[in-house]
Amino acid sequence: MITISKDGTQIAYDKIGKGPALVLVDGAFCHRENGVTPRLVPLLSNHFTVFSYDRRGRGESTDTKPYSVEREIEDLEAIVGATMESPFVCGFSSGAALLVRSVAKGLPVNKIALFEPPYTAVNAADAPPEDAAARLLGLTDQGKRGEAVKYFMTKVMGMPAAIVFLFRLFGKSIWKKNEGVSHTLSYDIAVMGNFGVPKEIISKINVPTIVIGGEKSPKKLADAVNAAAQGIPGSKIILLKDQSHNVSMKVLAPVLIDFFK
Numbered sequence: 001m002i003t004i005s006k007d008g009t010q011i012a013y014d015k016i017g018k019g020p021a022l023v024l025v026d027g028a029f030c031h032r033e034n035g036v037t038p039r040l041v042p043l044l045s046n047h048f049t050v051f052s053y054d055r056r057g058r059g060e061s062t063d064t065k066p067y068s069v070e071r072e073i074e075d076l077e078a079i080v081g082a083t084m085e086s087p088f089v090c091g092f093s094s095g096a097a098l099l100v101r102s103v104a105k106g107l108p109v110n111k112i113a114l115f116e117p118p119y120t121a122v123n124a125a126d127a128p129p130e131d132a133a134a135r136l137l138g139l140t141d142q143g144k145r146g147e148a149v150k151y152f153m154t155k156v157m158g159m160p161a162a163i164v165f166l167f168r169l170f171g172k173s174i175w176k177k178n179e180g181v182s183h184t185l186s187y188d189i190a191v192m193g194n195f196g197v198p199k200e201i202i203s204k205i206n207v208p209t210i211v212i213g214g215e216k217s218p219k220k221l222a223d224a225v226n227a228a229a230q231g232i233p234g235s236k237i238i239l240l241k242d243q244s245h246n247v248s249m250k251v252l253a254p255v256l257i258d259f260f261k
Contacts, residue, residue, distance in 0.1 A: 001013050001014065001015060001082075003078045003079060003081070003082045004078065005056070005071065005074050005075045005077075005078045006071070006074040006077075006078070007064050007071055007074065008064060009056050009061065009062050009063065009064045009071070009075065010061060010062045011053055011054065011056065011061050011075050011078055011079060012032070012053065012054045012059060012060035012061045013032075013051055013052060013053035013054070013079055013082065014032060014041070014050075014051070014052050014053075015049060015050075015051055015082075016041055016045045016049070016050050016052075017041075017044065017045030017046065017047070017048055017049045017050045018045070018046070018048075018049055019046075019047050019048045019049055020048055020049065020085070020087070020088065020110075020260070021048065021049050021051060021083035021084075021085050021087035021088065022044060022048035022049065022050050022051065022087060022088045022089070022090065022256075022260060023050075023051045023052075023053075023076075023079055023080060023083065023087050023088070023089045023090070024036070024037055024040065024041070024050065024051070024052045024053075024089075024090055024091075024092075024095075025055075025076065025089060025090065025091035025092065025095035025096070025098055025099050026052075026055060026058075026092055026095045027091075027092040027093025027094045027095040027096070027188070028093060028094050028152065028157075028184075028185060028188040029149075029177070029178045029181055029185075030092070030095075031054040031055065031058040031059040031061075031181065032052050032053070032054055032059050032060075033059060033177070034059075034174070034177040034178070034181075036092050036249070037052040039249040040249045040252070040253060043249055043250065043253035044253060044256065044257065047257050047260075047261060048088070048260065049083075051079055051082065051083055051087070053075075053079050055072065055075065055095075055184065055187075056071070056072060056075055056184075056187075057181065057183060057184040057187065058181045058184055059181075061075075067186070067187055067190065068190075069098075069101065069190050069191055072098055072187065072191065073098070073101060073102045073105060073107075076098065076099070076102045076107065077102070077107060080107060080108065080109065086108045086109055086110045087109060087110060088109070088110050088111050088112070088113075088260040089103075089107075089109050089111075089112050089113075090112070090113040090114075090115065090256055091112070091113070091114055091115065091117070092115045092116075093115065093116055093117065093118055093245070094117075094118060094188040094191050094192055096114035096115055096116070096117035097117045097118070097119070097191050097192055097198075098191045099112055099114065100114065100117065100198070100201060100202055100205065100228075100232075101191070101198075101201060103204075103205055103207065104201045104202070104204040104205060109207055110207065110208075111207055111208040111209070111259065111260060112205075112207055112208075112209050112210075113209070113210050113212060113255075113256055113259060113260070114209065114210070114211045114212065114228065115212045115213075115247065115252070116212065116213050116214070116217060116221050116224065116225060116245055117211070117224060117225075117228050118157075118192065118195065118221065118224055119192075119195060119196060119197045119198075119224040119227060119228060120158070120195050120220045120221065120223075120224055121194055121195035121196040121197075122196070122197060122220065122223040122224055122227050123220065123223065126158070126220040127194065127195050127196075128155055128156040128189070128195060129155055132151075132152075132155060132156050132189055133186040133189040133190065135151060135155075136148050136151060136152060136182070136185045136186045136189070137186050139151060139182075140182050140183045140185075140186075145179040145180075145182040145183075146168070146175070146179055148179075148182040148183075148185060149175065149178045149179055149182050149185075150164055150168070152182075152185045153167075156185075156189065158218065158220070197224070197227045197228060197231055199231050202228060202231040202232045203231060203232075203233065205232045205233065205235070206233065208234070209232050209234070209235040209236075210235065210236050210237070210238050210255075210259050211225050211228050211229040211232070211235055211236070211237050211238070212225075212237075212238045212239075212240065212252070212255065213225035213237065213238075213239050213240070214239070214240050214243035214244045214245060214247055215239050215240060215241055215242065215243060216242060216243060216244040217243075217244045217245050218245075221245060225237060225239075238255055240252065240255070
């Protein structure tokens with residue numbers, strides 16, 4: 001299915017299941033055929049009408065230059081409009097940060113769940129390089145998509161180079177999908193701003209909110225979860241035992257079902 005964003009960009013989405021509407025907002029790399037969405041939708045569709053979509057420039061969605069965060073917010077507004085109600089919304093990683101920005105601007109939602117919004121500059125030493133977006137654009141403009149993926153994983157996400165090497169070696173199909181959307185990684189960085197907690201923005205959230213983290217996630221993500229929850233009025237933290245940023249959907253789904261139902 002297709003909905004049209006305010007600037008004419010075509011945003012592709014699926015509508016699956018029955019019950020109240022639940023919109024999923026993916027983080028970096030992910031879309032309807034890669035990452036969280038394909039694994040989570042089947043676990044939620046017996047409880048909700050799940051709307052999953054390809055953020056602009058990914059999957060079957062088109063793109064319109066120049067990019068701006070405001071346009072990504074308008075994309076999410078278009079998806080929420082397609083639900084024909086005030087839906088539940090769950091955002092993952094940078095998708096959680098995009099959701100926060102959207103709700104602060106008045107996106108009409110019922111409840112929201114945020115999984116590990118990566119405000120990693122809670123401690124300045126954990127902030128990505130200031131020129132990360134420019135570096136990524138330079139690499140993708142040169143056709144060096146694999147190098148862009150590697151740079152994002154190591155310099156922005158903070159993954160050890162050895163782990164990224166093994167991922168590239170043994171996860172070739174997923175790596176290829178990641179390369180396919182590497183031109184959108186600078187979009188995720190734009191959504192995150194300076195990767196600090198946007199205190200003024202999150203203080204405007206006025207709907208029931210949970211901030212979810214994994215107990216095994218790095219300290220910088222744990223700090224980000226705590227800081228986000230402290231800044232959002234009335235929000236609650238849920239920590240998932242034995243989970244990290246690469247969370248098991250079978251562990252996450254019951255938490256979302258319980259909160260939204």
